[in-house]
Amino acid sequence: MSNQFFNVAVVGATGAVGQQIVRLLEERDFPVKTLKLLSSARSAGKKVLFKGSEVTVEEATPDSFAGVDIALFSAGGDISKALAPHAVRHGAVCIDNTNAYRMDPDTPLIVPEVNAHRIADHKGIIANPNCSTIQMVAALKPLQDRYGIDRIIASTYQAVSGAGNQAIEELKRQSQAVLAGEDVQPDILPVGALPVKHQIAFNAIPQIDKFQDNGYTLEEMKMVRETKKIMEDDSIKVTTTCVRIPVVYGHSESVYVELKQDADLDEVKQLLQNAPGITLVDDPSNQAYPLATEAAGQNDVFVGRLRRDLDNPRAFNMWIVSDNLLKGAAWNAVQIAEIIAAKTAVNS
Amino acid sequence: MSNQFFNVAVVGATGAVGQQIVRLLEERDFPVKTLKLLSSARSAGKKVLFKGSEVTVEEATPDSFAGVDIALFSAGGDISKALAPHAVRHGAVCIDNTNAYRMDPDTPLIVPEVNAHRIADHKGIIANPNCSTIQMVAALKPLQDRYGIDRIIASTYQAVSGAGNQAIEELKRQSQAVLAGEDVQPDILPVGALPVKHQIAFNAIPQIDKFQDNGYTLEEMKMVRETKKIMEDDSIKVTTTCVRIPVVYGHSESVYVELKQDADLDEVKQLLQNAPGITLVDDPSNQAYPLATEAAGQNDVFVGRLRRDLDNPRAFNMWIVSDNLLKGAAWNAVQIAEIIAAKTAVNS
The missing domain is CATH 3.40.50.720 (NAD(P)-binding Rossmann-like Domain)
Structure with missing residues (x-):
């Protein structure tokens, strides 16, 4: 080269x-x-x-x-x-x-x-x-650099496109069938290679990829292991629940993060506003927060719903959305x- | 009487x-x-x-x-x-x-x-x-009685029927439009009484009810306050993120719970299996876990995906699903x- x-x-x-x-x-x-x-x-x-x-x-x-x-x-x-x-x-x-x-x-x-x-x-x-890891670490990196991160608890709302074009077609086909009052025959999700299939249209499936011996799915363990590797800190505690929902493009994540020190909410927002690849969409008074439908087709990671935990002054909750096929x-x-x-x- | x-x-x-x-x-x-x-x-x-x-x-x-x-x-x-x-x-x-x-x-x-x-x-x-509170406290009560609960962190996946019949119609109408490649005109969700509307079809909206001054929505604060009142323990820490997803009937919840003492996973499962009003659906080897589509029309609260936290021996994760119009x-x-x-x- x-x-x-x-x-x-x-x-x-x-x-x-x-x-x-x-x-x-x-x-x-x-x-x-x-x-x-x-x-x-x-x-x-x-x-x-x-x-x-x-x-x-x-x-x-x-x-x-x-x-x-x-x-x-x-x-x-x-x-x-x-x-x-x-x-x-x-x-x-x-x-x-x-x-x-x-x-x-x-x-x-x-x-x-x-x-x-x-x-x-x-x-x-x-x-x-992994798609669900990328958007989370991109959003959390500015907080890690400034305060250190002790613990992450994440629940995901993942789009079917993460399972490929066939899963997109399956969601559309099933949605049509349900709206027409017809029976649904799932044949791709949650995991193409596994025997049991579940309806994704108008449903939420708490399984992405195969189950591991510890009761977590491989998708959940990917988020755990990859976050530690990318953040270069094995001491970060990470717990995840990965869920497929009837969205075509754009993963959403509800993330609770405990920092290693107290932090000011406005400063956290400022850090995210200035972070590369991050767009802060956080204006509750105008009902503005990231949405999968608006992140679809965009390269950035969108962060909003930023708020202090009600009990732990070092903890914050946020909502992280990105197009899983693009930044993901x-x-x-x-x-x-x-x-x-x-x-x-x-x-x- | x-x-x-x-x-x-x-x-x-x-x-x-x-x-x-x-x-x-x-x-x-x-x-x-x-x-x-x-x-x-x-x-x-x-x-x-x-x-x-x-x-x-x-x-x-x-x-x-x-x-x-x-x-x-x-x-x-x-x-x-x-x-x-x-x-x-x-x-x-x-x-x-x-x-x-x-x-x-x-x-x-x-x-x-x-x-x-x-x-x-x-x-x-x-x-x-509130619907999202009921199913969570029903599932957690056996754990509170046996071990005590220190902290709950919940993210919800809530059905549109919680916003009434008009919201159900809106989801169906929007889904039809999106599948037909037509424009969507949201007019009910997320909150009928507020000016800004968002598409719910093939989307996830992190707002249920109005925003409070602390950045949480009223739905989130309902879960926090009601849990403490029903459990009769104001010391339980509760953090919630409430999200509307394109499901018609059945709220799902990803719940992380920290107990006041160590607990055995099999004993936790046994407690839930014996609890009134709870159906344990938890067999990863057969891809069995609660699903909104299967909880719809049922009176029980369904619990599954029970697993020990990877870092905290006193903490467990679970997936709680119930028909929001029925038990909820x-x-x-x-x-x-x-x-x-x-x-x-x-x-x-």
Whole structure:
């Protein structure tokens, strides 16, 4: 990677996140020399528009990465495990949006607003955190820096797009059926690979990903482990309950945070107002607070409902909303790619 | 009230809760001598079926309560404030489902599974707690009795039916519009009486009822204050975030509870399994947990996702679901009426 334009590959280019990555590479005018769109054999052959030209999607294989400088993976953990090492072998830097490498000690887990300085530690793979983790740590980082964080208790309200395009279609199909008074036949959510399915339309499902032996789901444990890794503080106590609700785009989170010292509410608001990538929407008198429908399509993390805990002077409650496909996935990945590109450009 | 059959009045009989009260009085074979259905002038004249006979809804006035033994109010706080004193003057016992008298020190605030013994303290009015409070305290009472409770942190996922029949229609209308790709014109939620409206279809609105000066909503403060009153322990710390989601029937709650002593998870489950009015649905290996769609139409409170906090050995997380119109309102009120009726029958 010695010039200022890059051979870019997107793995999982036809998925919910991959589509947004391609859109963002164009919208951000990312310095693309060539764009290779990769997918499973099933989606190969599809055509995708990029800057006015049609790009044909190819099946991803170990040899797909010859000459690729930056590979953005978003096709599931198994694909990343199988192919990212080949991409690295071919000299690419991989930005992996799956769970495959996140907790690998050799892989930096990056939210640019929080720990961009760790990007340089990579050994070929940089992991993009889980969607529900990204927006939470982005919002809490200014508080960690200023006061220290002792404990986080989060309950999530997660959009179906986090489970992919099929889940979006399922929510729409089920909603239509319920409104028409017809029976609903769930077949994707809560977890495609598990036998039991539940209705998501007009419901709230307290399961995202598989259950672990400790009674938490993998999604909940991702938030716990990834937060400690990204914040670089294993002493932060994190408790999470992850819930899927009938929203298409935009995860919302109810977050209780205990700081290590007393804090002034106005100062907390000021810190968030000045924080990169954060938009404070917090005006109760005008009923203004973040909403999934308004965060959808936006790159920022939106924070509101900021208020002091009624009993603990060191604790605050807040409502954190972001587009799970953008800051929660595609935009965070493209941000990382932009940092790599800028650094390469300077060094070249 | 000296005989075993009662002259019953339902105020707000055509509303979402009132309809369920009338249905439950019939289903439970409540000892009704006469049934008077009362409403605003707007709904007066409507006919309602009760045990095969049509009852004509009448406009509620101060004189409507002559001869009434038990009056169930569910027509908004202003109506209760205006009319409950007249019902009491006529000798009726009022069971009030609004916020009007809940924190009045002379009014018992009753969840039968928790504090039925306080019913006898009434001076004519018994208050039914807020829907989101009822299901939480019903689930936590066995833990309070066995271990003591130090702190509760709850985030709610509340159904639109809590805002009445118009909000149900609004959710359906908006959902249809969004699915058809049409514009949405919100006109009820989050709070009918406030100027700003937000889309509820495919969204999550972190506002239920009006904002208070401390940044919490009235719904959140109801849960805080009512929990302390019902549990008869002002030292319990309670923090809440109340959120409306696109569900028609059934409130869900993500609840973190810190006990006053260590507890064994299996014992906690056993306590809940044996608790009156509680159904434990907690089998992660079969993806079984409470769901709003399955709680709808049921009188019980459903509890699941029970798990130990990852850091605090005295803390547990759980998922509590109940039909907000039933245990959260109509069923709790009819339960109270049944206790009054049984006591009167014994004393007569």
